[in-house]
Amino acid sequence: MKRRLHQEIVEEILPRFAERLQQEGVISRYNRRSFAIESWESYPPFVIKPDIVLVLPEEKRFLVEVVNPRDPKRLMGELVCAQLLGFHNLIDAVIVFFLPLGPEHVNAPAKGVRLFQAGKIITDVIKSKTPTIIMSWSTREDFSYTNLKNFILSRRPSWWGIKDNSGSVHKTS
Numbered sequence: 001m002k003r004r005l006h007q008e009i010v011e012e013i014l015p016r017f018a019e020r021l022q023q024e025g026v027i028s029r030y031n032r033r034s035f036a037i038e039s040w041e042s043y044p045p046f047v048i049k050p051d052i053v054l055v056l057p058e059e060k061r062f063l064v065e066v067v068n069p070r071d072p073k074r075l076m077g078e079l080v081c082a083q084l085l086g087f088h089n090l091i092d093a094v095i096v097f098f099l100p101l102g103p104e105h106v107n108a109p110a111k112g113v114r115l116f117q118a119g120k121i122i123t124d125v126i127k128s129k130t131p132t133i134i135m136s137w138s139t140r141e142d143f144s145y146t147n148l149k150n151f152i153l154s155r156r157p158s159w160w161g162i163k164d165n166s167g168s169v170h171k172t173s
Helices: 005-023 072-087 116-125 141-153
Strands: 029-031 035-037 046-048 052-055 061-067 093-098 132-136
Touching: 005 029, 005 052, 005 061, 005 141, 035 072, 046 072, 061 072, 072 093, 072 132, 093 141, 132 141
Parallel strands: 061 093, 093 132
Antiparallel strands: 029 052, 035 046, 052 061
């Protein structure tokens, strides 16, 4: 039985990308440790298992999630969890990759593209406190790696934002 694409990306491809990014000095380390966020007194903590967290040399934590666009509930859950982690200062930025519909699909992105309309979900529905971008996962692994690396390296422009102690984001120039 062929493994699901999400599982292959999370268990094999993203760790391989992280190793390569670490060797190139783009990140200092990475992990897949779960986050536990305290909830109300009588409820257990929320436990969120990330697909991968990349830690940059300046200690910024960069969450990478992979979701199936055919599952809108899961997508919204991933975006809400990312914002919750950012609100608690457990991560500093997020990239969400949409899985392609399939390599045979006419609309499957060869290079992976930035999805501006999907980004409206973040601004219109979820008031973002954590810089987040949604991109298509490429049908070619080398393009997905390049997209991830370039997004990480673009961390200094105005989208990055700096949080103050209240959790508010202030854009840098």
